[in-house]
Amino acid sequence: MSDIESMASENYSYRVKSLVMHFTAVNYQESVAALVAEGSVSSHYLIPKADDPSYPYKDIKVFQLVDENKRAWHAGISYWQGRSGINDHSIGIEVVNMPFCQEDNPADASLAAIMPQIMGAEKNRDLCVYPEFEEKQIQLLIKLSKQILARNPDIEPTAVVGHSDIAPSRKNDPGPKFPWYRLYKEGIGAWYDNENLTHHWLAFNQTLPSLALIQKALSAYGYDLAATGRMDQQTIDTLAAFQMHFVPWKVTGELDNQTAAAVFALLEKYFPTSYQQLHKIYQSEVLTAQINQRQVVENTQQSQLSKVFPELQYKTTDKIRNRDKFAAYEGRGELIIETDNAVSADVYINGQKLNLATFDQSKRNRVSLHKRTVNGLNSLRVENVLPQGSNIKISIPYPTLAYDVAPYKSLFRSVDRFIRDEIDAGFPGATIAVVYKGKIIKRTSYGYAKKYDNKGELLAHFEPMTSEHMFDLASNTKVFTTSLAIMQLVNAGKIDIFRPIQYYIPEYRGDGREMILVKDLLSHGSGYSDELNFYRPDNKYGDYFYSQNKLKTSRLLLTALPFESVIGATQRYSETNFMLLGLLVERITGMQLDQFSQDTIYAPLGLKNTLFNPLKARFTADQFAATEIFGNTRGSNIDFPNVREHVLQGEVHDENAFYSMQGVSGHAGLFSNTDDLAILSQMMLNGGGYGDVKLFNQATMARFLRPAGQSNNIGLGWQLANDKAQQTLFGPYASASAYGHTSWTGTAVVIDPVYDLAIILLTNKRHSKVTANEDNFEFATDTFETGNYGSIISMIYEALIEFEAQNQLQDKN
Known part of the structure; x- marks a missing residue:
């Protein structure tokens, strides 16, 4: 119009604030159909792929689909750095790249009813395979991006983002293979300085920032994330999106020190004011952690x-x-x-x-x-x-153990002879410790820690068993980690066993989960199946419940796993109960189960050989009694992704623990030896303390060591010697007050306060050949009494009873 005169104002900015990168996930022709045809989505630019059969041209070139001054429909519902509706102020680039992703539907439609409604596992992220981008694509992308940035100077480096950054719960493009670092080296986008990354990584190795602080940090960088302090689905998705952009070698959706270090290094470089504020919070968290650690020591350093x-x-x-x-x-x-x-x-x-x-x-x-x-x-x-x-x-202080073997050496000759005869007949090995009236009166090893090589052939020289050898405790983890941890938390008033699990873990809801009490899991009265093989795609509930990732397994446990019976209708032994209880401990304490048990149980008691994932610590394989010869294959009769085929030493045998929970679970994963278990047993005999360490009081113990349901032989975590059904473990001599636990790998512990007695029997009975039949697998050692516990434990009881009787008769004479 001729009546409009230009008067330039200095108060303005450019419309475009973000540059968003995508992959198309389909080939060139399908991309064109989706991005150009009316009624679908669009983008400002499309970069094809040369080796795409649907691409009709000899040389690849950039196609402009929408003018930069117009609004393209590429971002959808989105958010970045305080702005929503990113389509309104962004430019989008689509790059043809076709990842292979598993269909996000169960193989069996009948399973739809048990699909998680909240926090469900996202298969498309867990099972995607991302191909590399072509070199020519990247060269064109760099050239185009530089031109866009020159025309739109308000696009800050931190506003060059991926679709997954602005919509992490919906999108995973442009994926972990996108060359973000290379673009940064060309002046496109943001990246951290290695020196700052290393500085924060070393600090976070000592004390990891809290989840709430990382949520604040991610929000400060630009993500749409609230500081809830909970690992909810939005947080999982956001962490995965950040990792695809800045830590592409570790896309797990889990918080770890590398991811946290990258977030803080980016803030230090690009948002120094926010960094200073958040770093002060971190410093206060470090101080609080140090105080809490001192309080842990002070809380446990209590005399009787x-x-x-x-x-x-x-x-x-x-x-x-x-x-x-x-x-x-x-x-x-x-x-x-x-x-x-x-x-x-x-x-x-x-x-x-x-x-x-x-x-x-x-x-x-x-x-x-x-x-x-x-x-x-x-x-x-x-x-x-x-x-x-x-x-x-x-x-x-509480009583501590003394060592007094010599006077009792002849007392157990029949036990020694029995076990050695079975060793000669083919049983692999065992160690025994007997704690009696505050003394270790027997500490003996038998046979061999390892007899077979990875091919199932006998070694030229067997590895002798010693009392120092550590064993895979398998299900004894339930009592010597999870139950002890919960007993501590109950004693401290942090857990009420009569509260629903949902009170502590809000996302544990739906399909009757709100009715499950902590007590129901401890007493195996929850209604869950006896086991679910998460680690296998052909598990009981199908491929949807396949997981070899702890985060995904945890989500499935908390939100998706169905019940098989009515709550409280029966007490059915289930690993699932203690997998959930391990997660409960982690949620309440804010610590991983292994770290919490180490800091509050094992370290205060001075235990040096009780831990999870020992091969990641200071231990070597030869310090452990071997379990299965052919890993988890049963001699090539079982196969699943990543199956182990070697002799297991120092690796937890249980497949759910090893594969699906990365070695740390409430039901299995703990390793220990007779010496450490003797101290733990004496602590229980003392009523909850040992030396100047008090873990819990006798009232808490009494609550856990009485029948917790219809069955007289199931307490809260512990097996009880209340009826004949438990004689396989306790034998005929145990008092009605005895308690303990066994494991599939061949370990058993019996604690009897009436006799002031604890018997620790650790065997590696699974280190033997396997025979497969139509219904199951039979180990060559299944028929040996040493690995069936009851006979050995009864012989020890009998020897002590007769010893005391003879002393009394002598006194009378």
Whole structure:
């Protein structure tokens, strides 16, 4: 119009704020049909692929489909750096690239009813194969992108993004093979500096930022993500999108130190103000973690008795005040006195006054009780704390194990002879520890830790078994990791076993999941199937439930896995229950199950040989008793993706634990030896503590060690010796108060508080040849009594009962 005069304002910006990269996922002709024909989607540019048979031209060239000043329909529902509706202010480039992805539908349509409605596993991401982009495509893309950036100067480096960045829950293009780093080297897009990445990676190796902080960091960079602190589906998808862009060698959707380091390194480079704010939060998290770690130590460093004397009188009489009891063994124990102002006191143990010197007020005064203690309960009385008005604190640690094998050596000759005869007949090996009245009275190894090579041939020289050898505890993980962890959390008030799982894990809902209590999982009353082979595509529920990734397996467990019976109708032993309980521990503590158990159970107790994934730590394969000869194949009779075919030593045998949970699960994965298990057993016999470490109290133990449903032999996690059904483990001599657990790999532990006894029997019975028949597989060692537990355990009970009886008869004579 002639009446319009130009008057240029300095207050303006360019419309285009983002450059979005895509792959088409289909060939050239199908791309053209989708991007050009009316009624579909579009993009500003299309770059074809030379070796595409549907491409009609000799040389590839860039096709402009929509003018840059117009709105192309390439982004859909999207968000980036505070803007939604990215189509309104972006330019889109489609590059022909055709990944192969598994159909996102179950093979069996009848399974549709059990598909997850929330947080379901996304097969297209888990099962996609991404081809490389052609060199000519990349050259054209670089040239085009530089031209676009020159024409649109408001596109910041951090606004050169992929479709998956702006719509992570819907899209995975341009995929992990897209050359983001090469584009960055050409001046296109963002990338972190290696020096900053390394700096943050080293820091995060020590203390990983919280999930909530990483969510904030990803949001600060541009992603549409709320800081919930929960690993919800949006977070999983966003982490995977970020990894495809900046950590393409590790696209898992999981938070790890490399991913966290990349996020922080990018913020430090491109958003320094946000970085400074978030880094301060991280520093406070590090400090909090250090404080929490000290609190863990302080919380576990508790004696069985810790009391200040004199006690406040209130309405009590002198006959009640200043007295207590403690457990000890004859000739053992110590008392620790601390004071700031007392000089002396009269302290009586079992009515006998201790000869105490004047107190040193600058340190802990340790007093041996070896002349005063008896087996069982002992009394403590304190009088005459001087000067008047002063006080003393008395602590008495829990009993610890002593080593006293020699006097009992002949006692178990029949046990030794029996096992060695079976070794001579072909049984591989075993170790035994017997804990009796606070002493290890037997510690013996038999046979061989390894007899066969990877081809199933006998070794020229068998590897002898020693008491130091570690074993795959398999299902004993349920009690010596998961149950102990939950007992701790119950004792600390962090878990109520009568609350629904959903109270702690909100996404565990639908199809009756809201009714499942923590107690139902512990007592195997949830209604889940006895097992589900996630690691196999041909598992019970079909390919949809196939997973060899812990994150995906966890999502399936929490949101998709169906029930097979009514809740509480029966107590059906199920690995699923303890896989879920392991996830519960992780959710409540914010720590991986292996790390939590290490920090709060094994390390405080001084255990050096009890852990998950030991080959990733300081251990070597020859330190472990071997299990199956041909891995998980049963001698080439079983096959599935990534199946192991070698002799297993130091690798958890259980397939769900190894493949589907990456070695750490609530149902299997723990390794240990007889020495460490002896300490754990004595801790249980002590009522929840060992030395100056207290894990839980006797009231918590009592709750877990009584029948928890219709069955008298199932407690909360523990197997109980309440009826004849458990004689295979406990035998005829065990008291009704005995408890323990077994495993498929050949390990068993029995703890009997009435006898003050623990028996640890570790075997590698699965290290033997396998015979396949129509219904199942039979191991050559299945018929040996050593691997069936009950006979050996009964012989040990019998030897001790007869030993005590003979002593009493001699005393009478």
